[in-house]
Amino acid sequence: MKFVAVTACPTGIAHTYMAAEQLEKTAQKLGHTIKVETQGAMGIENELSQADIDAAEAAILATDIAIEKPERFDRIRKVQVPVQAALKDPVAIFQKTLAA
Amino acid sequence: MKEQLQKHKQYLLTGVSHVIPVIACGGILIALAVTYAFQFKLLNPHGGPDFTNAPWLIKNMALIGEKAFQLFPAVLAGFIAFAMAGKPGLVPGFVGGFIAAIPQVVGEKNASAGFLGAILIGFVAGHLVNGLKKLPVPKILRPVMPIIIIPICSTLPVGLLMLALNMPIAQVMVALGHFLENLQSGSQALLAMLLGAMIAFDMGGPVNKAAFFFGAAMIEQGNYAIMGACAAAICTPPLGLGLATLISRQLWTDEQRESGYAALGMGMIGITEGAIPFAAGDPFRVIPSIMIGSMVAATIAMLGGVGGHAPHGGPIVLPVVDNRIIYIVAIVAGATVTAVLINTLKKLTEKPAVAPAAI
Numbered sequence: 001m002k003f004v005a006v007t008a009c010p011t012g013i014a015h016t017y018m019a020a021e022q023l024e025k026t027a028q029k030l031g032h033t034i035k036v037e038t039q040g041a042m043g044i045e046n047e048l049s050q051a052d053i054d055a056a057e058a059a060i061l062a063t064d065i066a067i068e069k070p071e072r073f074d075r076i077r078k079v080q081v082p083v084q085a086a087l088k089d090p091v092a093i094f095q096k097t098l099a100a
Numbered sequence: 101m102k103e104q105l106q107k108h109k110q111y112l113l114t115g116v117s118h119v120i121p122v123i124a125c126g127g128i129l130i131a132l133a134v135t136y137a138f139q140f141k142l143l144n145p146h147g148g149p150d151f152t153n154a155p156w157l158i159k160n161m162a163l164i165g166e167k168a169f170q171l172f173p174a175v176l177a178g179f180i181a182f183a184m185a186g187k188p189g190l191v192p193g194f195v196g197g198f199i200a201a202i203p204q205v206v207g208e209k210n211a212s213a214g215f216l217g218a219i220l221i222g223f224v225a226g227h228l229v230n231g232l233k234k235l236p237v238p239k240i241l242r243p244v245m246p247i248i249i250i251p252i253c254s255t256l257p258v259g260l261l262m263l264a265l266n267m268p269i270a271q272v273m274v275a276l277g278h279f280l281e282n283l284q285s286g287s288q289a290l291l292a293m294l295l296g297a298m299i300a301f302d303m304g305g306p307v308n309k310a311a312f313f314f315g316a317a318m319i320e321q322g323n324y325a326i327m328g329a330c331a332a333a334i335c336t337p338p339l340g341l342g343l344a345t346l347i348s349r350q351l352w353t354d355e356q357r358e359s360g361y362a363a364l365g366m367g368m369i370g371i372t373e374g375a376i377p378f379a380a381g382d383p384f385r386v387i388p389s390i391m392i393g394s395m396v397a398a399t400i401a402m403l404g405g406v407g408g409h410a411p412h413g414g415p416i417v418l419p420v421v422d423n424r425i426i427y428i429v430a431i432v433a434g435a436t437v438t439a440v441l442i443n444t445l446k447k448l449t450e451k452p453a454v455a456p457a458a459i
């Protein structure tokens with residue numbers, strides 16, 4: 001399955017990127033494809049276009065703060081989790097998203 | 101109720117994430133200018149720094165840092181309101197926060213409502229704007245809502261409220277400052293232990309950020325001790341765990357030893373999150389070890405008068421720390437305690453059959 005995701009933590013220097021890496025790794029392990037946008041202290045990186053989002057089945061928002069450009073995700077099924085969850089148990093996030 | 105609380109935490113953290121670079125900029129520029137002033141004995145009669153005869157660059161560094169600090173409550177409140185209400189939240193949030201920065205004379209002291217006022221007014225502004233957005237408006241008036249009605253109808257009451265609250269909140273801030281300054285060393289140690297435990301507990305998560313932000317916000321109030329204690333505590337979890345993998349290599353897997361180097365690197369630049377790969381796999385031994393290590397580091401730093409001028413931790417901020425020797429001692433002690441604790445716990449609770457196999 002195709003996923004998109006956004007990660008964002010308050011400081012935006014470590015958790016954001018660690019969570020993105022975990023989501024990418026886990027998606028690969030589970031046989032999914034995923035594009036992860038990071039909203040760290042540098043702002044938006046690896047930005048998801050509307051086309052990326054429309055092409056995906058679901059969006060994972062692993063964020064502790066309000067994200068930028070949230071309106072892009074208005075039309076897609078989404079699951080909101082804390083950043084910590086992506087570090088501790090990324091597999092569970094995918095299960096939750098598939099079940100949602 | 102719980103969901104509401106969760107959301108408000110998210111709003112607050114959005115504000116915090118935008119304000120951290122502002123505090124870093126202000127704190128570091130001022131600290132460097134002040135260091136220069138002390139180095140070259142540019143002092144006023146009260147023993148504080150006096151920049152009137154300082155070189156052009158130093159004088160302006162102090163001025164620019166000060167301006168960044170004045171912006172701090174505005175940015176904090178502005179982005180709290182922004183997280184809640186989007187673009188229309190910015191104006192009342194910024195203006196309300198800017199008013200919270202107006203200096204008040206409390207007794208003999210100058211204080212402002214500062215971060216407490218900013219957080220409060222940011223929430224008020226966000227809620228008010230969200231309320232205004234819901235008002236039923238005839239179609240012809242709709243275009244003027246976001247550019248005239250909402251900015252004025254939110255900013256005027258928010259501004260008036262903040263003006264009224266400035267004095268009482270500034271008094272609270274002064275009382276808090278007094279309280280922190282007059283802590284006996286016993287209570288100082290207690291406060292430091294609490295801060296250290298919070299910093300290490302979730303390694304960069306919300307509990308860590310609460311302690312960290314308290315320290316960062318107190319920099320603006322001219323109290324550097326809280327941040328000093330936090331700065332030392334921030335780096336010892338990854339440093340201690342990295343150190344542990346170096347001390348007893350046979351206790352750790354190849355992958356963990358690899359993470360150990362990464363953790364040491366992250367510790368040096370003050371990123372507590374470097375400890376997460378260890379804690380994720382083994383929370384019951386790792387988290388107590390890093391909490392105790394950070395408590396030790398924070399306590400030594402606090403009692404040794406370490407001051408942190410930048411909202412960041414680890415050896416990387418050494419240039420803008422007061423009492424550098426004690427700061428290093430605190431970090432080394434905290435990291436060593438963590439390393440010894442985790443290795444001892446591992447030795448005691450792990451079957452010895454696993455360990456010698458690696459030799």
